[in-house]
Amino acid sequence: MSPKGVPEAVIAAVSADEHPIAPFLRMDRMPHIWCSTCGIGTTVKALASAFEKVGTDLDKVAIVSGIGCTGRVAGYVKLDSFHSTHGRSVPFATGLKLANPELDVICFSGDGDLVAIGGNHFIHAARRNMDLKIICVNNFIYGMTGGQVAPTTPLTALTSTTPYGNAEPPFNLCHLAAACGANYVARWTALHVRRLTKTFAEMLVKPGFCFVEIITPCSTLYARKNRLGTGLDVMKYYHDNTVIEHGADPATTDIVFGGPIICGKFVERDRPTWLDYQDHYLGEKLGEKYQRGRMLQEACER
Amino acid sequence: MKQEIRITGFGGQGIILAGVIVGKAASIYAEKNATMTQSYGPEARGSSCSTQVIIDEQDILYPYIRESDVLVALSQEGYAKFVGELKPGGTLIYDEDLVNLGEAKKDLKLFPIQAQRIAETDLGRRIVTNIVMLGYFTAASEAVPKEAMIEAIKTSVPKGTIELNLQAFERGYDEHAQRQGKK
Amino acid sequence: MKADSEGVRTGIHYLDGDRAAAEGAIAAGCRFFAGYPITPSTESAEHISERFPQVGGIFIQMEDEIGSITAVIGAAWGGARSMTVTSGPGISLMMENIGLAAMLETPCVIANVQRGGPSTGLPTMVGQADVMQARWGSHGDYEIIAYAPESPQEAFDLTVKAFNMSERYRTPVIVLLDECVGHMVEKVTIPEADEIEIEPRRLTKAPIGEYLPYAYGEDLVPDMALAGMGYRFHVTGLTHDERGYPDMSEACQEWLVPRLLEKIRANADDIIQFVEEDTEGADVVVLSYGISARVSRLAIQMAREKGLKVGFLRLQAVWPFPEKRIAELAKQIRSFVVVEINLGQIFYEVQRCAAGQCETLLSPHAGGGVHRPENILKVIEKGAKAK
Structure with a gap:
């Protein structure tokens, strides 16, 4: 142990020339565009750690993002990564996964991207139980465009398009995903790095539509407009107001302005995936005539 | 020689299939050109429905009927709608139980049949009304050779119903000779 | 390369233009279809939904046309030859992502069975008023390839060609049918598989670590990598440099966009x-x-x-x-x-x-x-x- 009680490994990590997750990142694109105290970076770090934990073959991972602050994740990770159009990460990922089921396809997107403009794709992919891992960074606001109201903004919260306070009820994303049929649903805040990492590790090996929501600070816009203090103050808020309740009924996990944030793993079940259904059902119907998709063959034979 | 044929009835009578069979018979089994089109409406069933088949040795440039040579009518509504496009001296083939000619255009060759009744009573299946009609059409219009029609039926109707449909076709075909004999 | 004989329904058929286009797609090696029902294009989707499970293809009916075109683009990056089929309102919804396909240089085919417009217009009746939309429909500067068949036979032939051109020039290609050709039924002759020439995908042969997604050679078309091949590449709809990285600068725009147009313009004689x-x-x-x-x-x-x-x-x-x-x-x-x-x-x-x-x-x-x-x-x- 070093003088201040900090483990050697940590000293080594912070004093090293290279950040420990540098191999996972496109370091030639650093610095990133995210504000300091933003929670997106934490989430990326947790995913990188989860890959390491699980031993994922990173050649077989694809990250798909839409547009927005979180949409930029695709550009920073050193993986096959696709920065698509606003709201369309889920259908893009659907095509990618079905064309090459070997891939672990992960959508990394913000709340506005996933459930406002992309909401229809989100609910249908969950209904189909498409084998996609959906990471949703929820900061309650549109960051990149300057702090407008989102479908996740709590009632009464101030945004640049709700100057008198938000008068629309928000979505509870975990409840939405669960109701639509997701196989795995969990929520953490950007404070819960170890728990989030563990959740990501579970998600990576769980077949079907997996949804993980991460409540993160947007100190530049959401916290400032709502006088919630600095990024650190928001983290303290998470610390003091998080209630961990694994297995909670997602319907009871609404987020209210100034209220507690219920976190944990809410849903874990084994509905067959879209491809499983296809194989099973079409196989039964067509017998020997059924041929599963074999699109990549040509590419492999190059 | 160019032949412009319209088959009309209401949705559910197998009108479109009848058009496909005629077109397929002419183009695949009789080595002519045949373009089949159909009118589409938003309704799925019960509404007026029609199909057009243009048969020609030459390239078919205009895919729709300009003046029909043959009208096959299986409903009053279809008859009323399309009898006007029949050319003078054209052929009108109709189910006399379903179509009342009223004041028919004078200059037409008329070929009545009770196709639906034959399908129901002789063959026990109303669903083959269209094929009975096709048999009768083949004999009456001579637009497409009989052998070609038989081949087209075999490759167009669901497997397992081929026998029934061929029976229906022959029954309709023979009806023509019977009716001509009675004249 | 020649067509996969398992997918080619060699013989003489009596088919409408929609189904003939679907057969053309299958013959051309299309094995991913995402679509949303819209008259007068549904016959294509129905036909493919029946055929695909027997030829190793994946058919998915998406929640809308936006999802359909985006899934088609995603599937292309996963290694599939992919296609969607639509009409008036649907093609309007697809436009943003047709631009994405052009920007990412994604080979894919979009068939638009034109009906009367504007708006809902004449869903069951013919129109040819989407021709300019095909050319200019998505925002920004790009070039497009579009073929317009006059018969079911040509719907087959030109759909095969559309796939080949989409691969050769790494671009979305539109097959502009019209309701009349789409719904008209005529004789369609499908040749033997070994008589159908198929353009292979332009996959990179660069060593891992040396691949640049948008580096190009004389014909102005970059070689492609697919997800899962080990290149760990990035592509974006943002203006990007040869590494595929966003570069929001006037200089990069000038480097990228004129080439997107020029790769089609300079090869026009081959395409026309x-x-x-x-x-x-x-x-x-x-x-x-x-x-x-x-x-x-x-x-x-x-x-x-x-x-x-x-x-x-x-x-x-x-x-x-x-x-x-x-x-x-x-x-x-x-x-x-x-x-x-x-x-x-x-x-x-x-x-x-x-x-x-x-x-x-x-x-x-x-x-x-x-x-x-x-x-x-x-x-x-x-x-x-x-x-």
Whole structure:
């Protein structure tokens, strides 16, 4: 142990020339565009750690993002990564996964991207139980465009398009995903790095539509407009107001302005995936005539 | 020689299939050109429905009927709608139980049949009304050779119903000779 | 490379244009289809939903057309030859992501069975008023390839070609059918698989670590990597450099966008396809495409019976536009007569290319039916008297 009680490994990590997750990142694109105290970076770090934990073959991972602050994740990770159009990460990922089921396809997107403009794709992919891992960074606001109201903004919260306070009820994303049929649903805040990492590790090996929501600070816009203090103050808020309740009924996990944030793993079940259904059902119907998709063959034979 | 044929009835009578069979018979089994089109409406069933088949040795440039040579009518509504496009001296083939000619255009060759009744009573299946009609059409219009029609039926109707449909076709075909004999 | 014999339904069929296009796609190696039902294109989707599970393809009916085109693009990056089929309102919804496909340089095929518009218009009836939309529909500068078949047979042939061109130039290709061709049933001959030439995907052979997604060679088309091949590449709809990284600068825009256009323009002669008949010594050349081209031929026959000297130019590729040939012909003839089921779209292109060397006349039709040959004839007669 070093003088201040900090483990050697940590000293080594912070004093090293290279950040420990540098191999996972496109370091030639650093610095990133995210504000300091933003929670997106934490989430990326947790995913990188989860890959390491699980031993994922990173050649077989694809990250798909839409547009927005979180949409930029695709550009920073050193993986096959696709920065698509606003709201369309889920259908893009659907095509990618079905064309090459070997891939672990992960959508990394913000709340506005996933459930406002992309909401229809989100609910249908969950209904189909498409084998996609959906990471949703929820900061309650549109960051990149300057702090407008989102479908996740709590009632009464101030945004640049709700100057008198938000008068629309928000979505509870975990409840939405669960109701639509997701196989795995969990929520953490950007404070819960170890728990989030563990959740990501579970998600990576769980077949079907997996949804993980991460409540993160947007100190530049959401916290400032709502006088919630600095990024650190928001983290303290998470610390003091998080209630961990694994297995909670997602319907009871609404987020209210100034209220507690219920976190944990809410849903874990084994509905067959879209491809499983296809194989099973079409196989039964067509017998020997059924041929599963074999699109990549040509590419492999190059 | 160019032949412009319209088959009309209401949705559910197998009108479109009848058009496909005629077109397929002419183009695949009789080595002519045949373009089949159909009118589409938003309704799925019960509404007026029609199909057009243009048969020609030459390239078919205009895919729709300009003046029909043959009208096959299986409903009053279809008859009323399309009898006007029949050319003078054209052929009108109709189910006399379903179509009342009223004041028919004078200059037409008329070929009545009770196709639906034959399908129901002789063959026990109303669903083959269209094929009975096709048999009768083949004999009456001579637009497409009989052998070609038989081949087209075999490759167009669901497997397992081929026998029934061929029976229906022959029954309709023979009806023509019977009716001509009675004249 | 040759077509996969398992997918090719060799033989003589009696098919409508929608289904013939679907068979063309399967023959061309398409094994991913995402679509949303819309008249008059549904026959294609239905046909593929039946065929795909038996040829190793994946059919998915998406929640809307936006999802459909995006899944098609995603599937292309996963290694599939992919396609969607739609009509008027659906193609409008797809436009943003057709731009994404152009920007990412994604090979894929979009069939648009044109119906009468604007808006919901005439869902079950013919139109040809999406021709300019096909060219300019998505925002920003890009070039597109579009083919317009005049028969079910050509719907098959040109869909195969559409796939091949999409692979060769790494670009979305649109097959512009119209309701009439889509729904008309005719004989379609599907050749043996080994008679169908298939363009292989331009996959990179670069060593891992040395691949640059948007580095290009002489033909201006970059080689492609697929997800899962180990390259760990990045692509984005943002303006990007040869590494695929976003670079929001005027200089990068200037490096990227002109090439996107130029890779099509410089290769236009390879892409363009048209049929020219009796233009030598003609006074009037009738120019048309899709179903209107067939009807035009009837009018041309009528005009010739009246002793008029009429040639014919039928566009099989509508985009890129055969500018050179039109400019040449303009110097030799009295007039072009453009026949299309809209109120003037390709007409203006012809006028632009003719550049005042001859008259350009339009035989318009608002949609919902095909031209009466007599109406075309009147315009031909007028055109014969020009200058």
